[in-house]
Amino acid sequence: MIVDHKENSAACANRAIIKIVVGAFIFLTALCGYDFQVSHMYELTFISNFSCGLLLLSDGAVSLIGKKALACGLVSICAAMYTDRFLHCVF
Numbered sequence: 001m002i003v004d005h006k007e008n009s010a011a012c013a014n015r016a017i018i019k020i021v022v023g024a025f026i027f028l029t030a031l032c033g034y035d036f037q038v039s040h041m042y043e044l045t046f047i048s049n050f051s052c053g054l055l056l057l058s059d060g061a062v063s064l065i066g067k068k069a070l071a072c073g074l075v076s077i078c079a080a081m082y083t084d085r086f087l088h089c090v091f
Helices: 009-033 044-066 072-090
Strands: 002-004 068-070
Touching: 009 044, 044 068, 044 072
Parallel strands: none
Antiparallel strands: 002 068
């Protein structure tokens, strides 16, 4: 599920660093938002934020180290979880 990048190394490194920073931010805010209370961590909001943060962290690390990217299908799953949470909050 890893795809090769066909870009120059500077743009790929910048994108990887941004993915790592954003992924760490989402990951840590998911943990801090629930105050490390395991009893509330089964909710879909926590699961979607936690998994998307972890996905961005791993994608950034893989693309920074190996010059590769994870498949778009994994990102689509996280986008579907975010869309479900957004629609649930709006309606």
